[in-house]
Amino acid sequence: MKHFFTLGLSLSLTMGTAFGQCPPGETEVTMTIVTDRYGEETTWEVTGPGGTPVYGSGGPYTQQPANGEYPQPPVSFCVPDGSVLEITVDDTYGDGMCCAYGNGSWTISVGGVDVASGGTFASSETSSVVIGKDLGVAALSMEAVIAQGSTTIEGTVANNGTEPVSGFMLAYAVDGGTPVQQTFTATVAPGAAYDFSFGTPWSATVGPHSIDLTLSGVPGDLFPGNDMLMQNVNVATQSVSRVVVMEEFTSSTCPPCASFNAVLDPYLSSLNTNEPGSGIVAVKYQMDWPAPGNDPSYNQDGETRRAYYGVTGIPDPFVDGVDVTTGGTDDAIMEHMTKAAFVDLITSNTISGTTLTVDVELTPYADFPGSHKLFIAATENYYPYPASTTSQDEFHYAMRKVLPNGNGITLSALQAGVTQTETQSHTFTIGNPAQGNSNLWGSSMNNITVVTFIQNTSTGEILQGGISQVTTSIGENELDRGLSVFPNPSNGLVFLDVELEQSAQVSYQVFNALGEIVRTESRSTPAGGQRFTMDMSDLESGLYYVSVQSGDMRATRKVTLTR
Structure with missing residues (x-):
């Protein structure tokens, strides 16, 4: 399916005759169509208000052998001055004219002047234009x-x-x-x-x-x-700090996804994503395409979310329910972080064996129009997958289960001061993740973070996000508890104290404020307390993030360089 936009203007091809000039009292209107590969899906019609008269119509066009742009002959027709035109452009498949299979488009000119253009829509787009002043x-x-x-x-x-x-x-x-x-x-x-x-x-x-x-x-x-x-x-009666929700549709079989995630994941890590107190949470839905389409983390909950958004190409990021470009994801996150939220969303969890129980309490501070749903996503913080068919072999923030399912939980009307609560449980299987199941990649429940959010079902707007890290009685977040970075601020020489229950391979990465990796290292670390020295004196003054990872566990610390 395609993304739907209603544009300010649009027009269409006509039924056939091209006019060199129009008689007095009429103006020439020209529509130029460029189809993508699947021109047989595109039709259009230009009418007066209410559908009559029909001034012109066109399509379907010809299917082409390859992706690309295929210009069609421009078509002109005469329209009485003062007319109001209603324009409808349709795509039978539901993915518009652009851009997965070519940069298809349409352009309208009136009296030789281009007045509108478009092509990125879903099943249909409609608009109007006035021949005269409006x-x-x-x-x-x-x-x-x-x-x-x-x-x-x-x-x-x-x-x-x-x-x-x-x-x-x-x-x-x-x-x-x-x-x-x-x-x-x-x-x-x-x-x-x-x-x-x-x-x-x-x-x-x-x-x-x-x-x-x-x-x-x-x-x-x-x-x-x-x-x-x-x-x-x-x-609203009051506002609260917003927790931005970043969703991404991706796959271990998608080379462009690997390239995008190589930039996105360090950036998200630099923002302490999915960490308590952070202003952003992330959920990634692994898809079963492109070929060979064998990503083991694909399951029905991710497919349900894909269908809701109408995603037809990946990677496809969404920020607070808004579809954004891969190149504009960081700007969108920063923009949404500056916005206030008007719903308090408190998320907590308990663990009994491999059964996760999540409790959510939400309190709106205003009456919100429309229908809303609560989504509870159990994400796996990290897992390696060397069998990936792309350059990406480490995966973060992957959704393993939406509780109870990808359709979410329908809420009562959101009214100011009226608290709603919800409890959901799911029993996980440790190991053997495969398409269609929600099994965990890690060896324990320690690798789960619960992400919650409230979404308007009609507009897709996400009102607020929430987070709860899973805690178990043994070994929970031992890396985070045992990590110290000092002195802070530092003039360049930084000490890292790490304490582990058992020996492990520990990786260290340093990110700048833009999310770029400026230092990386991996060390075999014995059990117990260990101290390492990191020389950052060659870096410019500013804020940096030191990320330490060992197996399922991850911890991040901020460091300020003042030189």
């Missing part, structure tokens, strides 16, 4: 739940017409009160958008509110139907 309200940039206090009203207006618009007026009113007006002098070109911000903020008070936004002051506006927008918001 400026409309496109969006209010407000979350469904916000903090109380001074709030700047921001949003976007879009020129959906074929003429530039210079100057307009906007007004916002809260709960039907006195409007706050502001004149804007910007010129918005056809097909362009303008981000606005009111100089007079709203003093937001706790509770539900409605924001009405009205656009005016555009002489000759042919489509007043998009001049108003209303949004409901809830102002």
Whole structure:
């Protein structure tokens, strides 16, 4: 399936005849289509409001022998001036025109000027364009739940017409009160958008509110139907620190995944991901493709999450439920870390043998619209897999089981101050992980971290994440307990004290603040207390992370260099 976006404009090919010029009172519209390999999936239609008249339609096109871009002949047709066009572009498979099988696209021009383009969507995208002047309200940039206090009203207006618009007026009113007006002098070109911000903020008070936004002051506006927008918001009683949730769809048979994880995993480690007190948690779902498709960690819970998001290509990272690019994952994480959360999510666990019991308590600080689910994912911190068909042979944050399953747990309506609790249990099998099961790679339960999160089932937005590390009575996190790094701050010479119950191979890595590995070493370490010296004097001053790993156990310490 494909990701779905509703774009500001779109248009389509016509039924066949190309016009050199149009008679007076009409304007030439041209659509250019570039298909991907599977052009037979693409069709389109351009109509008037409500589906009539049909000005043009096109497709399906021809399937090609290989992935790539395949331009189709541009098609033009004449449309009466002042017409409102409704455009629909469909893909029968549900993966749009871009980008897994070629960078397919469409481009619309009106009177020889490009006014819209696209191609990345799911099953369908729809939009409208006006042959003439039209400026409309496109969006209010407000979350469904916000903090109380001074709030700047921001949003976007879009020129959906074929003429530039210079100057307009906007007004916002809260709960039907006195409007706050502001004149804007910007010129918005056809097909362009303008981000606005009111100089007079709203003093937001706790509770539900409605924001009405009205656009005016555009002489000759042919489509007043998009001049108003209303949004409901809830102002929370308080906020809490956000725990960002990073999900990734990946595989041990996917070479691009290995390349991405070689950068992502050190970066996540530098952020103390899945460590108590960290601002980020991670869950990785191992897939059974591409060929040979034999990743042993693939199971139905991961497949259920893949189907929910509509993932068709990997690696595919998501940050707080938002699909992001591999190159933009770090920026997305940093952006979401700056956002407040309005749900308190407390996660704890107990162990009895190989049975894990998880207790979750969540308390919203505002009324949240829509339906929500709670997800409880048991992840394995680390395991080696030399049989991987790629360059990656060590795996981190891998989901082994979602409790009770990948569909999650349906919550009651999220209401301010109303606490909900949930308890789930699962008995694990140690060893022999294989496709379809949730068996653990490690030799004990010590290698599990429980990640929880609350997700809006309609929008995919994740409201808050949580974490609980599994604790057992013997040997739990002995590496973390026995690791000391000093002096801190340091001028370059750093001592590492490590204490182990038994001798083991211990690896050491140093990451800079960008998540880049700047030092790596592996040592055979005897049982008991040991001290090692690490010379970091060749590194620049700044913050670094020293990560120490032995078997299933991992510990990280921050070190500041001041030279």
